Amino acid sequence: MLRIMKQNARLCSNFTRGMKENAKKDPNTTFRIRPMRIEEIPQVVELVRPHHFHFPASALKFWHLQDRDGMRIAVTDSGQIIGSLCTVKNTENLYSTGSFCVHENYRHLDLGRKLIKETLSHYQVNPSILSDELPSGVAILPFQNSLLPAILEYDYSLIGYERRLVIEASCKEENGKTLVAMKDGKCVGLGSIKLNINEQGRIGPLYADYPSVAEALVKWLITAMPEAKGFAIVTINTNMFANMILDKLSIPVYKPLYRLYTKEGLHVDTEKVFAHLDVDFNSF
Ligand SMILES: CC(C)(COP(=O)(O)OP(=O)(O)OC[C@H]1O[C@@H](n2cnc3c(N)ncnc32)[C@H](O)[C@@H]1OP(=O)(O)O)[C@@H](O)C(=O)NCCC(=O)NCCS
Numbered sequence: 001m002l003r004i005m006k007q008n009a010r011l012c013s014n015f016t017r018g019m020k021e022n023a024k025k026d027p028n029t030t031f032r033i034r035p036m037r038i039e040e041i042p043q044v045v046e047l048v049r050p051h052h053f054h055f056p057a058s059a060l061k062f063w064h065l066q067d068r069d070g071m072r073i074a075v076t077d078s079g080q081i082i083g084s085l086c087t088v089k090n091t092e093n094l095y096s097t098g099s100f101c102v103h104e105n106y107r108h109l110d111l112g113r114k115l116i117k118e119t120l121s122h123y124q125v126n127p128s129i130l131s132d133e134l135p136s137g138v139a140i141l142p143f144q145n146s147l148l149p150a151i152l153e154y155d156y157s158l159i160g161y162e163r164r165l166v167i168e169a170s171c172k173e174e175n176g177k178t179l180v181a182m183k184d185g186k187c188v189g190l191g192s193i194k195l196n197i198n199e200q201g202r203i204g205p206l207y208a209d210y211p212s213v214a215e216a217l218v219k220w221l222i223t224a225m226p227e228a229k230g231f232a233i234v235t236i237n238t239n240m241f242a243n244m245i246l247d248k249l250s251i252p253v254y255k256p257l258y259r260l261y262t263k264e265g266l267h268v269d270t271e272k273v274f275a276h277l278d279v280d281f282n283s284f
Pocket of ligand 1: 100106110
């Protein structure tokens with residue numbers, strides 16, 4: 001075994017010597033990590049070929065069919081694939097990794113670690129590590145029509161304009177679950193999880209007067225949607241507690257988004273907005 005390993009090491013260094021001469025590290029290269037597309041298999045093969053992997057290209061095709069979301073690649077803005085890591089589902093409780101490779105020019109820049117973090121967190125959203133301790137007098141209830149007036153009053157006080165139709169539709173979404181935090185007959189928090197177009201559980205809206213209520217809502221909402229193939233949420237970067245909840249769950253930031261206003265900004269207490277209702281169609 002040792003002998004084989006030594007041989008491999010020598011082979012590898014021979015292979016890579018030529019590449020090192022061209023190596024040009026650019027720590028400022030921006031890239032994003034996303035699932036590999038089937039037509040990108042030849043590029044991934046080119047990436048890993050010099051590094052002594054032994055799988056046939058058909059293995060990538062096979063696993064792509066079994067577990068597409070587990071096949072992650074890092075892609076630069078210009079479309080070059082510079083890293084890959086596949087963590088695929090063998091059984092309900094067993095996942096195996098393969099094709100872990102970072103292009104020579106981009107090594108030691110944390111890309112390998114980021115690939116690991118991303119693929120593992122994809123499968124390891126574990127809501128049980130979140131707290132569901134509530135402030136005294138607060139109760140979390142499943143949505144029911146009788147709570148709508150309190151919810152609408154809360155939404156108006158937070159967002160600043162009337163959104164009855166949107167909020168009612170959101171609470172009654174057929175592929176979703178909504179929970180309401182109530183205290184002394186008043187709504188103090190609202191959270192929903194909905195199956196998005198990628199069949200992930202997308203949390204939003206998530207509004208709460210207290211960070212502990214938001215955390216409990218996230219815990220219960222994730223638990224309420226076991227069929228989701230992953231998890232998504234759009235938080236506001238200045239809401240520190242919202243982002244702390246995601247840190248606890250080891251959910252990496254996929255992409256920062258920027259908002260542009262043409263006339264004037266909307267002023268909302270973003271410390272109470274833990275997740276956007278739906279960043280594509282709504283202001284908060
Ligand atoms: C392993 C690999 C994916 C790491 O990618 P990377 O983007 O450079 O990794 P990161 O920058 O996130 O982390 C680098 C750290 O990983 C560790 N590391 C990397 N390669 C290592 C190796 N061959 N042996 C032991 N540790 C290693 C070191 O601690 C390194 O820290 P340093 O940068 O302070 O030296 C990359 O070196 C690679 O593609 N190697 C060739 C293919 C390969 O061997 N794949 C693994 C097959 S299991």
